[in-house]
Amino acid sequence: MGKVRIGVIGVGGMGSAHCKKVQEIEETTLTCVCDVDAQVAEKKGQELNVPFFTDYHTLIDSGLVDAVIVATHHWIHPEVAIYAFNKGLHVLSEKPIAVTVSDADKMIKAAKKSKKVFAVMYQRRTEPTIRKALELIRQRKIGEIRRTLCVEPWYRTQAYYDSGSWRATWAGEGGGVMINQAPHGIDIFTLLGGLPSLVQAKTRTRLHRIEVEDEACALLEYPNGAWGYYYVTTCEAIGPYHMEFAGDKGKLVIRGNELELYTCHPSIDEFTFAAAGMWANLEVKEEPVELPQGLPTGHGAIIQNFARAILYQEPLLSPGKDGLNSVEFINAVILSGKTGKPVKLPVSRCRYDRLMEELKRTSKPKETVKVVRETDPKFKQG
Numbered sequence: 001m002g003k004v005r006i007g008v009i010g011v012g013g014m015g016s017a018h019c020k021k022v023q024e025i026e027e028t029t030l031t032c033v034c035d036v037d038a039q040v041a042e043k044k045g046q047e048l049n050v051p052f053f054t055d056y057h058t059l060i061d062s063g064l065v066d067a068v069i070v071a072t073h074h075w076i077h078p079e080v081a082i083y084a085f086n087k088g089l090h091v092l093s094e095k096p097i098a099v100t101v102s103d104a105d106k107m108i109k110a111a112k113k114s115k116k117v118f119a120v121m122y123q124r125r126t127e128p129t130i131r132k133a134l135e136l137i138r139q140r141k142i143g144e145i146r147r148t149l150c151v152e153p154w155y156r157t158q159a160y161y162d163s164g165s166w167r168a169t170w171a172g173e174g175g176g177v178m179i180n181q182a183p184h185g186i187d188i189f190t191l192l193g194g195l196p197s198l199v200q201a202k203t204r205t206r207l208h209r210i211e212v213e214d215e216a217c218a219l220l221e222y223p224n225g226a227w228g229y230y231y232v233t234t235c236e237a238i239g240p241y242h243m244e245f246a247g248d249k250g251k252l253v254i255r256g257n258e259l260e261l262y263t264c265h266p267s268i269d270e271f272t273f274a275a276a277g278m279w280a281n282l283e284v285k286e287e288p289v290e291l292p293q294g295l296p297t298g299h300g301a302i303i304q305n306f307a308r309a310i311l312y313q314e315p316l317l318s319p320g321k322d323g324l325n326s327v328e329f330i331n332a333v334i335l336s337g338k339t340g341k342p343v344k345l346p347v348s349r350c351r352y353d354r355l356m357e358e359l360k361r362t363s364k365p366k367e368t369v370k371v372v373r374e375t376d377p378k379f380k381q382g
């Protein structure tokens with residue numbers, strides 16, 4: 001195989017940007033597109049000079065593709081991916097891989113059975129701060145993690161929510177900020193800090209005219225007894241996002257593109273009992289951190305890595321099975337927010353399915369929608 005032949009399914013805001021990347025990357029070629037909206041599919045096909053389809057089954061069965069990128073609304077990611085795996089194709093799914101843990105399980109099972117490459121678009125994993133933070137955690141520079149913190153403002157206007165009938169509805173999207181904006185941060189937060197075993201959350205709709213949550217917070221407990229705090233919102237406009245991982249030998253702080261590493265000698269556990277003085281101070285040093293230079297970043301890096309995994313078995317930066325962690329976390333926060341009770345992870349599959357069915361039943365179609373399929377300007381440059 002010279003180049004991986006890719007079809008993009010769902011060519012709205014995000015899918016359109018992926019089409020361009022696929023045409024630019026050395027290892028990939030865009031061979032067709034698909035959108036359930038016939039006008040959108042035709043326009044994109046003509047613009048990019050490739051065949052277009054309005055039914056993903058037809059694209060997958062066309063013989064034109066080795067792999068697909070799934071960029072439809074989240075509820076549909078699993079059914080498209082499973083159909084593609086069953087037909088022997090590789091799949092790169094947009095985030096979140098699924099709305100519910102039960103659907104995510106089915107997707108991962110189908111991927112395993114097919115032995116095809118399965119990746120998820122968690123492009124923040126390619127950022128130098130995150131690559132370096134992961135390396136430092138793996139080197140155990142901060143020792144065992146005892147506390148975590150994640151605060152993420154993802155400001156959104158009402159016009160954003162009004163740009164699609166599926167957006168910010170239980171039936172169309174399966175949640176609000178938790179299912180749409182939060183997955184990227186949760187992926188990084190759980191990649192670096194692990195998955196909690198217990199979540200006690202609050203969710204609410206504070207600012208926007210939507211039926212789903214635009215704000216969520218949670219207290220977390222981890223299997224080793226560590227505690228954490230999580231907060232996400234689309235109501236706050238001032239960033240950057242902030243994460244902390246405090247261990248017994250140091251602390252990592254991520255603020256947007258900045259990464260700080262503090263270490264203490266000896267470890268807090270040792271010093272606490274060895275120190276004789278009543279006011280003895282533990283020596284804390286801020287260590288210089290050198291971020292990796294020149295590595296590819298963003299959506300393009302994930303698509304290229306996906307293609308190289310197919311062509312040369314390059315290890316995946318963002319394996320599809322890792323996508324389950326963010327879905328577990330999201331489901332736990334929404335379930336706890338709705339019931340007011342703590343939720344254990346792994347989340348009960350049937351309990352969450354029941355909750356979603358209830359919420360979808362009471363979900364109301366939006367009254368005023370001006371459909372806009374527009375790529376986020378920050379993804380247009382590179």
Ligand SMILES: NC(=O)c1ccc[n+]([C@@H]2O[C@H](COP(=O)([O-])OP(=O)(O)OC[C@H]3O[C@@H](n4cnc5c(N)ncnc54)[C@H](O)[C@@H]3O)[C@@H](O)[C@H]2O)c1
Pocket residue numbers: 009010011012013014015034035036037040054055056071072073074076094095096121122123164180372373374
């Ligand atoms: N990784 C990122 O940075 C990032 C950024 C934005 C959105 N996303 C994800 O991308 C996905 C799409 O979001 P968007 O903002 O592009 O939405 P959008 O509404 O602009 O585009 C979605 C497209 O999918 C099409 N579609 C729906 N059902 C389909 C089906 N059964 N078959 C074929 N096409 C179908 C719609 O007609 C629409 O054109 C979401 O899952 C979202 O979470 C990821």
